[in-house]
Amino acid sequence: MSHTYTLSQSNPWNNRFDEWKLPLYFSKPALHHIKHFVDGMLSTGFTGTLTDIHRESLQERDRRTLSHFLTHGNWDTSYLKRIVQRVAFQQIKACAQRDHSPIFVILDDTVCEKTKPSSQAMHTIQGASFQHSHLKGRHVYGHAVVQTLLRSGEQVFPFATERYDPQGKSKIDLACDLIQAVPMSACRTYVLMDSWYPSASVLQTSAERGFHVISGLKTNRIFYPQGIRQSLKSFASYISKTDTDLVTIGFSDYRVYRYEGKLNVVENTALLLCWKDGEGFDPKQMKAFLSTDVSLSNEEILSYYSKRWAIETYFRTAKIRLAMDRYQVRSTQAIDRYLTLLLFAALCCSYGSHGSLIDGLHRYQIQKKHDMIEYIYNQTQGGATLDQIKTQLKVA
Incomplete structure (x- = not known):
């Protein structure tokens, strides 16, 4: 038959x-x-x-x-990677031009956790090492993967991924490579990242591509208000309610202090120190953010940064539904x-x-x-x- x-x-x-x-x-x-x-x-x-x-x-x-x-x-x-990048950028650029919205380059890393092999194992998995897991808050054994997504409006496309090799390039260098791979266009482009990535080299690479950066900042980050060297956490201890503005993002209200000045290679940048409204101004509860585009309002900066959450949901979906961390x-x-x-x-x-x-x-x-x-x-x-x-x- x-x-x-x-x-x-x-x-x-x-x-x-x-x-x-x-x-x-x-x-x-x-x-x-x-x-x-x-x-x-x-x-x-x-x-x-x-x-x-x-x-x-x-x-x-x-x-x-x-x-x-x-x-x-x-x-x-490399051919398959180029095809992914070309198709993803074409789709996002078309969406940005149609809706007159920015392009967001979302950068982050995740750990594909593996079982640490016995010292007697003859054939161990290659390239694995201990990596810090943001999710678990400790070091785990496995492969770290640095990923970028492109987003405009509600459309999100995977753009590039690179496995971190402890014997090769650092995660910061990989991040710079991934940013450089994003084509330049007439559309406003923002690189979104958490507080682990806004180093001088990442900021400079983004600026060279014509991209602005919006990122989280560690509260021990050093800056120079009025020429005085101090950390964000130390500076926050002098802030009171009258120094802040009320900003609503989604269903939450925040008290935001804004500072503009030089940071690393950026001559003028906006720093936002934020607390949830009604919870006081304890420096330990503060969240800090950076934007190299000082023309944005406080609300726009925080709203744009919230779009970074797309990469967290992407990693979760990729691990649960696509077995991203379960390869054998x-x-x-x-x-x-x-x-x-x-x-x-x-x-x-x-x-x-x-x-x-x-x-x-x-x-x-x-x-x-x-x-x-x-x-x-x-x-x-x-x-x-x-x-x-x-x-x-x-x-x-």
Whole structure:
């Protein structure tokens, strides 16, 4: 019996890959593997194993070909990264121009935690080390990944990801590289980051690209009000309610003290010292923020900074739904390729849902169920037996 009907889930990927010119950079076998990785990663119940990808994408070849593709396959991840960056920027730039809104480059890192191997282990995972976890507030064993997203309005697209190598570039250097990768445009562009990243080199790199920076600041950061050297925390002890303005962000009210002056390589920057309204002015409860765009109001600075939260939800979704931290490959090349394929899968998902990863995942998984039901129906109408359908779907 010939199978007249095939599962239609591969057709959207073929069309998308042609649209993004992937056949110019990858061979047919490589495209075949990329398609299966994307489909498997976006499937319901994906746990990060190659077995899941082999099963969920209905890969016809042996499962070991997927491992070989990651570890020894002849393909270049830099091409796939460039495609992600080009497509993401095109989408965000179009949104910014249409809505007359800024472009936000959101930068942060996360830890893909792994079990520390026994000293007797012969084949340990490569490139892992102890990294500080912001979520757990302590050092954990694993790989640190530095990531950038692009955002305009409510659209958010993954842009770039780099694994931090303790023997290679620092996280600050990786951050500078990721900022430099963002194309310049006529749109106002802001780099958003937490208090770990606003170093002199990051501020200078952003300025050279024509980007402003809005970031958190550590309260022990040194500045020079009236030429006097002191920390933000020390300065905050002299602030009273009459020195502050009331700012409402969302459903919360804050008391904000604003200072403008020189900081590092920036000649004039705005520093905001903030407390929740009604909770006093204890320096230990203060949150500090920086904006290199002094034309923004206090409310605009805090409102723009709040958009950084998109990368926190992205990491959570990527770890829970895309198994970002549950890969089971050992070599650094395989790990880097896995992370690049995951980045590409996230782009495909976001692209199909106007910049929403979680919505795109839901829509794709629902559509895949519909395709499966339609396939089974068409096969039965064509005379296929139950055993033949089970074999075709690899559940026999």
